Structures are given as structure tokens and as C-alpha cells.
Amino acid sequence: MLKKANSDLVRRQNRGLFLETLRQHGPLARITLGHKTGLSPASITSISAQLIDEGLVYSVGEDEAAAAQLRRGRPLTRLALNPRATNVLAVSISVDSIELVFADFSGATHAPVKLRMDTYDIPKEEFGPRVAHEIKANARKLGIELISISRIGIAVQGVADTITGEISWSPAFRARDIPVVKPLERILGIPCSIGNNANMIAEALIAADRKKYSGNTAVVFLGHGVGLGLILNGVVYGGANGRAGEFGHMNHLPDGPLCRCGRHGCLEAFSADYGIVRMANSGQTHDFDVHAAVRDEDMRGLEQAAEAGDAIAINAFNRAGEVLGFGIARLIALINPQQVVLAGPGTRAYGLMKDSIWEALRRGLVHDLRKYVEFEVVPYGKDMITTGTLVETLRHLDRDVFATGQKSAIVEFAGRKIA
Amino acid sequence: MLKKANSDLVRRQNRGLFLETLRQHGPLARITLGHKTGLSPASITSISAQLIDEGLVYSVGEDEAAAAQLRRGRPLTRLALNPRATNVLAVSISVDSIELVFADFSGATHAPVKLRMDTYDIPKEEFGPRVAHEIKANARKLGIELISISRIGIAVQGVADTITGEISWSPAFRARDIPVVKPLERILGIPCSIGNNANMIAEALIAADRKKYSGNTAVVFLGHGVGLGLILNGVVYGGANGRAGEFGHMNHLPDGPLCRCGRHGCLEAFSADYGIVRMANSGQTHDFDVHAAVRDEDMRGLEQAAEAGDAIAINAFNRAGEVLGFGIARLIALINPQQVVLAGPGTRAYGLMKDSIWEALRRGLVHDLRKYVEFEVVPYGKDMITTGTLVETLRHLDRDVFATGQKSAIVEFAGRKIA
């Protein structure tokens, strides 16, 4: 159903568009903003005057390069997002550590702060307060006032319930349903949201190449687990309560090998690192501890063995690829994406799995569907998760907080204005 | 990325909202329209004056029931969609027949016209012209001028490419990539669109109970094949080119039994009618002709046998349910819908499959995901497909054609105006 439209909507949408355009392209002259947004010069003047008055945007000098090459006419003055307008924070939770990345409104980040934390055995009600404490301490260390932080985005591997703000299940915790958003909001007084790693990587991809990834794209994350971020109609899709994309726990083979989730035959039990290691050590299938984290050097060793021709190792990667291929085939049959992107540290072994992935796609997917899908492997950067989290958080500010142009939003979230 | 907003957008959106509200609730007084849409009485007066002038809406008398119970004050005058504003047509294509349902702008339908047509062996370039011919002939028979038809919606079982407007693959045709939209548009001069049956059923469900189905719902269609309509964020999701929801050809078991699509182990090969029949006649697995249509009476016979305790028949339905259950488990893991709805003639045998469906869900899906999903079986009406097609077609008119309020749209599509 459509929603009522009025001038309020127009203002919000165009201010949001203005901010998003600046965020995407960096400092731009008013005239360029007009071209990119489709708004008239008059409107750009009007909107920018407001945003400057509110301290969200400010004038920076003419572009050096542009100024160098002599051109006639009035020189352009570029506008930029004001870094001092506000701050945000991305929190990435993984096994035994959390990472904090503070950024200003322009998206410039401070150096990541990595903190050891014994997540696995922490009592569930202590986790939120511990994180809140670390946030306070580290913000102080960096000279960032708490009140200047408008929003905190949190990323976690596993199942995050976006509605309740709890971590339903994650390999980083023994406990379930760990409250995160509520305690942080209560203690810090800052709006928070939570999502899973794969969705954040999808956000990072969209930000990196909007054109390419903004249709329907499935981002498969290979690592300690197997995750999935779905971009549907250009937007990251979360499902009814953020639980979409549990690709790793999509069943592959009824009654197959044990998975970390306690069920049998999940895709992850074949294709995540521990599934591959187990397959390679097939003698000890039964007493294999699925919960033990696979060390990076062990995984690299196995990859090297496979590359050196070790039949058992090769077979383990083949099997992982085959199951992954069938999973992707099922995914494509359901979602019909334009693109499937493989990401995560597990893609290091893509060369070892490639053939079996494609063989499985051939066996498991009608040609009509297969022929339309582009397949891609992206190099994995550790910072993709926090980058994506920041992108998502800042977009929320652009669209839903600062775009409204209501004084309350500015005062409440921005904390200060620039003269 | 956001899009530019201006008063044009406001007009379109509010006119669309006005029309959709009338379509959903039937004749309404201006004051009620105001409450339902959130628009002010002044705006309602203004918009309705325009729509009346354009012949899209007209005044009907006061509601009898409301008039009967004496009330003070100026009596309300109700507005309704003008049936004579334009006409639309739904075309449903199935094996060996096509069905035409003409409707006016208010959604009132003529009696369905069912036409035998040997679809399976028709040369692919003849199909479009044949359908066009039937449309012309039957419109004339019903006294409907061709020029009064604004839009034609087409539904087909199988894979319809919404971009090219071709039937990529369907059990109703031996050929592939049968052009439909283009020839119809060329011959009739009327805008057309095509989609698959399951999506149309999803549309019909949304129309029947907007509140219930407008979040994230998966509609599984059981019949000669197994289809899927996905409602994501309240909108039917088509995928990159309308091929989403190929649930029936989602692989269940690598190298399993032969499917109509030519691959092995698709879900449909177990759970569609022919899969069940084959399983029951397991002696002749190898020379079973998957392309032969299963007759309704045979299917009913098998159901009765199972209900009477025939072990072989019971086993066939159990197996169908098990595979369906695993498929639904995979679907839920990927999509995280609020609801899963079973529809189609195959649901007659739901009682025979229920236990095995649920057992498979238990085995194939983590509890965290299972516990949030509501499960529902809806009685199947043969008209759901054409109803859904009409709903979709009329909504397109409401939102994208008549909402613009441009004279060209009115003249071009409506054909005539009412005094």
C-alpha cells in the first residue's frame, strides 16, 4: 500500500538524497550536486543553506586540481559533509574479541580498537555492560565525547534478531539470546542496531560499487561458518526478524554430518573450515569437536597439502565445493539473483573448490537459471565488516535522522553546531 | 539510493493512494477516504474533483444501510471507481487450454472464458497470434471494444521471463522461449505483462488479507508442478528477471529421480503429482513418462487408497511430504518468512503429508528459525490465479498509469470519459 505524500516527504527525501550524494562522491560543487541529484540549482542553494546552517555540511575550498587548470567563469565552491557534525561507532563481535571503529560524520575512521574478551563463556547479562564500558573507556581515550555519538552499529557472526536486538545464536557465545541493543542503549543513551556479518559485507560491497551490486545479489561468506547477505532490489534483505540468510544452516543432506548448530547435514558442516578439516581427518569423524575453532595456520596447511597433491586434502575441498555448489544452486532457484559473490577468508581455497562448485551447479540447477547468473570472488579485507557497519549506520543518519531537518534531531544527535 | 522528490511525486502518490483505497474498501464517502488515507478533507475534495473529471471515479448514492439508520447532519455521498473508465484482461495459460477473464476498472469480472488450445505442440511463433486472435474474438462477443482495454496480465505455470516477456520454460509447452508479450502488444496495441502462477496466487492472498500477508510470506503452490510465490516486505518478489521461486526445481537430492526439467533430484520430482504417482508405481520407475499429465481422477484414487491404508500409497505421500518439508526448511533458512502458506490442488492431500512435512522441518531446520514461522494451508480456488492477475494488473493502472494524472495516460488508456 502506498503512503501519504506531502511537502514534508519531499523535503526529507531531497535532503536525504543531498547527503547521500555527498557521502558517495565526496566534496562537490553545488552545480555538480544539481546534476547528480536531478535537483535544480535553486533547490540546491536552498537545501545547502539549511544544511550549512545546521552544521551538517560546510564549504571547502575549490578543488586544487580543478583550480590549477585555468577556466573562465566564477570558480566553484565545493560542499562537504562536516566531519564535526557528529560521530558514529561500529562494533564487530567475534570469538574472544570485539573491535571498535569510531568514525566522524564524513566517514573518516579512527584506528580500529581490538579488545580481547572471553565472549564464549561470559554470562549473558554481563556482555552488554562490558561492551558499554569498553565503549566509554575507549571513546574517552580518543577524546570523543559520548554525547557526540549519534548511533552505534553492531555486527556479529551468527543469528542476530534485529527486532529484539539480541544475539539469538552465535559461535562466539555458549549462551543464547544475549541482549545487546537494549543494555547499550540504556547505559550509553545512544541508539543502537545489530545485524550479522554477512549483511554488513553486503553493505560494504554496495558502497564500493553501487551500480554493480544494487540489483539482486547474493553474497556468500566463507569462514568459520558460512553466511549469506542478500541484496534484493538494491537493499539488504533481513527477513521477518533479521534471520534471513542462514545459508550455513540450510540443510544439504538429511542425516549428514553433525553441525555446530546441533543438527545434521547443514551446508556448513561440509563447507565451513571445520567441516573441511573434519573431512580431511576422516578417521576421527565421530569424536571430532565441532565447537573447537580451527586455527588459521591449520587451514593454510591443509590448503598447501591440497595444492601439493595430497589426495585426502583435495577430496575434502572438493566435497566442500560440491556442497557449496548445491547450496548455491538452491539459492539461485529460490532468489534468481543477478550475481553471486563469494567473500571471506574461505575464498583463499576457491581454486581448490572451483571445479566441484561448477559441477554441482551443472547438476543441481536448470540451465535457464544458471545462464543468467554472474559469479564473482572478491578478495577479503578484514575491515569489510566494520566498513559495512559504518556505511549502514551513516546511511541511517542521512536518511532517517538528519534528513528530517527537525531541530530536535539536530540537537539531540549532533550535539554541537559549527559556526 | 533515494530518488528526487517534487510535487509531481506527491500528486502521483496521493492519487495512487486514493485509487488503491477505493479499490480495497469499495465505495467510500470523502470523509472516510480522508481517515483511511490520512489526507485532509480539502485534499480529498481536490483529488476527487480531478478524478471525477477524468472519469475514473464517480459519485454513487448514499449507502442504503447507512441511510436507513437515521443520523443527523449532511448525508455522505460515496465515491466509487467508475467501472466504465476502462477494462482489463487476465489470461491464464495452462496445459491444453487458456482462460480469459475480462474485468472493468472496478474489478467486476465477466464470466471466465475457457478455451481449449493444443499448447504443448504449438509452434512457438504461432502461440502469441493465436492468443491475440482469441482475445479479439471474445472481446467482440462480450461487447468489449479492444481500445477500452488498458492492460493485459498473463499468468503461466513455469518460468516466465518478466523482462523479455517470454515463457522460458513451461510444462504446457514442448518449445522454449515462447514470445508472448511482444506479439500481443504488437497485434493488439495493448500493454501486457507476464508472470507465473505462484506469484499471482500470492497477489490474490495479499488482496484477500492485506494485514496478514503483507510482511514476508512464502506461498508454496502444489499441483502438476511445485511453485513458489515470495512476498518480501509486502511486495511480490520476482528476482532479477522474474525467475525467482523456482522452488520445484530446487535440488533436493543430487542424482535423485528424473524431473520434468531434465535434471535429477529436483523437489518436484518427489512432491508434484507426477512424482507421487511415480513413487506409488515404483515398479516402473525407469520407464515412467514424466511428461504425461496426471489425471485428476488418478490422483484422487491414489489419495483414497492412502486414506484406506494402502501402504504403498501412504509411503508415496510420506516421501512427498518429507521432501517438501526439507525444501521448506531450506526456504525458511534463506528467507526467514513470517508465514509459509500451502496452496493449490495438491493441498487436498495435506493430511497425508502433514506428519512427514513436520518431521522433516524438525530435522532440517534450527529451532530458532522454526519457532517464528506460522504455517497455513489455504483452500484452493481455481480462480485464485486470474484473481491475482487482475489484482496485479489493476494495481499497475492505479499506481503507474492513472495516478500520473497526465492527459495522455487518460486518453490513451481509458478511451472514453463519463459525463
Added chain:
DNA sequence: TGATTTATTTTAGCGTCCAAAAAAATGTTG
């Protein structure tokens, strides 16, 4: 008949956009 009630229309004004004109700020040229 006049008061009351309810629905609808009219009026006056507001916010946003935009085309066109004006202004600003620089380079070019005779």
C-alpha cells in the same frame, strides 16, 4: 422555524520546487 449536526467546499496561506533573471567572480580580448 431555528438550532444542531455532519459532510463537503472554499479560502487563505505554507512549504517545496523550479525557470528565468540577476548577481558574483573569474578569464579573455582588443
Added chain:
DNA sequence: CAACATTTTTTTGGACGCTAAAATAAATCA
């Protein structure tokens, strides 16, 4: 160096659509 050319930005004047409030319409009530 003054007039002209060019380009960016601002200002002006108006359009469009929404809305609150006032006015009007059309009924019932007493």
C-alpha cells in the same frame, strides 16, 4: 585596463499540492 565572455551561485516570482480554518450544504431535532 575596460568591456566582454563564461561559469557558478543566488534571487525572484510563480506553480503546485497540502492543510487549517471558515463557510456552505443538507440533513435531523426540538
